[in-house]
Structures are given as structure tokens and as C-alpha cells.
Amino acid sequence: MKLKHALAAVAAAGSLSLCAHVAADVDPALPDYNRVSGISGNLSSIGSDTLNNLMTLWAEEFNKLYPNVNVQIQGAGSSTAPPALTESTAMLAPMSRGMRQSEIQQFEERFGYPPTELPVAVDMLAVYVNRDNPIESLSLPEVDAIFSATRRCGYSQDVTRWGELGLDGDWQNRDFALYSRNAVSGTYGFFKDNAMCGGDFKSSINEQPGSSSVVQGVTESINGIGYSGIGYRTSGVRVVPLAATEGGEVFEATPENAASGDYPLARYLFVYINKHPNRDLDPMTREFVKMIYSKLGQEVVDRDGFVTLPAVLTNRILGELGIE
Secondary structure, eight states: OOOHHHHTTTEETTEEOOTTTSOSSOOTTSOOOOOOSOOOEEEEEEOOSTTHHHHHHHHHHHHHHOTTEEEEEEOSOGGGHHHHHHTTSOSBEEESSOOOHHHHHHHHHHHSSOOEEEEEEEEEEEEEEETTOOOOOEEHHHHHHHHBSSOTTOOSSOOOBGGGGTOOGGGTTOBOEEEEEOTTOHHHHHHHHHTSTTOOBOTTOEEESSHHHHHHHHHHOTTEEEEEEGGGOOTTEEEOOEESSTTOOEEOSOHHHHHHTOSTTEEEEEEEEOOOTTSOOOHHHHHHHHHHTSHHHHHHHHHTTOBOOOHHHHHHHHHHHTOO
């Protein structure tokens, strides 16, 4: 189940359309979460590294409410989520990209119906440079020319030195140190599709197993540039403001610019679950999902540096799931 009616309010044909639908802070109209009785057992989550910290924070809140629930979380990458859900080794499958058709098909072949996609937050994919780097902004075609060998976004030349982006002095002849997520990551796929127009990465990129290690690499390299979720920002890096096109208006990675749709690398984060279309969710998964879409759950989203969802969307999703 794709929750088409709920997502129609905020997404169009697979592209992120956030204008006026995503809250920059926590929507006061979100419901409070009320604890219920009889919730115990093991709740497992396998999937996105980007969502790993958020899932951990949610698990901590859930465990305070339900001390008899043991939540286990693995965050190796979004590509690990679909097989875990299909093979029933996880009840929750967090992903920083939407499932591919092939992944949905494998699930359907096993169960006879599609997995249920739950948008749980909005992330901004940030382009990070070392904190001492003076670059003021970049366009996506420039970003593409830095990271890709194919330049499908249309930039006129390959970019291999900071001086080619207008930096002078000591920066003029400095080569890039490129940091990237690895191919198992949904962040890798999103960046490839949206910042590189589906092109191929340069062979010189330093692939990293986690989002935090990308930021750490940029922190430790004066010439470093990399991409990762906004929630992984540290004092050792700067987030570069981005323009969607050459010469276009530049936008910083702020919740307001994600909510307006102006920041060009905003994306939904998802949790997939296995819900039979004609049966209620099991009580433990039901309550975890209900907590995510409550004021408590979205306060955790805000605290972890992501952009929260509005009550108009969460109420529709809960209605589609048959959760009151």
C-alpha cells in the first residue's frame, strides 16, 4: 500500500513537493501520544544509516513508554531494508529513498500485496566543505561537475580544482578530496539521481560506510567536499548554500527552505512496514507508528535536525492505516 491519498497532499508523481505542507517546526495540531496496556515483545528495525539516529531516539522514547519492549536497530544502509522486510527479519524498514519497483515486486511475490510506505520526516541532503573553506555557494550543475564523470546536468567543463569555482590564493590549485556514501546507501542513490542527473561518480571518490564518516572525512581534509544528511552537521564543516540551476537563486539548507520547496536537495525519509490490506497491524508496530506521528514523535524529528510533518498529513496516514 502506497498511501496514495495521504501522499497526494504532499507529493506529485514521485517528486518532492513540500510547499505549505511540511512544517518547519512541530505542528501544535499533532495529537499527544497516550500509552496503552499490553505492549511487550521484540521490535526490530533494519535499514537506513541516515535514519539510524532518529530510529534510536524513537526507540528510546518507546522504551520509556513500554519497558517490556526490546527494540533492536541496525543501520547499514537503505538497500538492506527491503530484503529484511521481505524475509521478516525486521518489522520496521527505514529508508532514505523510496523502494525500487524490483524491491516492491520481491515483497509482493512473497506476500501477495505491496509493502506500506510511511513518510516519517523530511531531510535535506547537504553539500559539506571544510569549515575553513571560503566557497560561498554552488549550483547543482557545478556539484555534478565536481562529483561526476558524466556531467549530465550540463556544466560546460569538468571541475577538478577549487580555483575553477572562483577561489583564489592558496585555494586556486587545490584539488578536491571527494567524500561519498557507498552504493548500498539511499543517500548515494538520491544524490546520484538529483545532484548528478543520474550520472556516474568519478573513480576518485572516497566511499564511506556511514553518513557521519563522510562528514568526518571532510572535517579532516582542508580540500574535502562531501554530501550527507543535514542532521550530521558538525562544527568541523560548513554547509554550502545551493542553487538548482546555474545563475539561479541560492538557498541555504534550512527547515523553512525545505518546507517551501526552495532548497533543491530536500527528500522524504520513509519507514516501510508489512501490513496486510485486510488486517489490523500488530499492536506493537501500531503503537510505534502512532508514536512517530504524534507530537512526541515529531518533536524527536525536530530535535534530531530533520523537518517535521504536519498534522494534516499524519492524520491521513493514520486513517489509511485504520489507526485511531
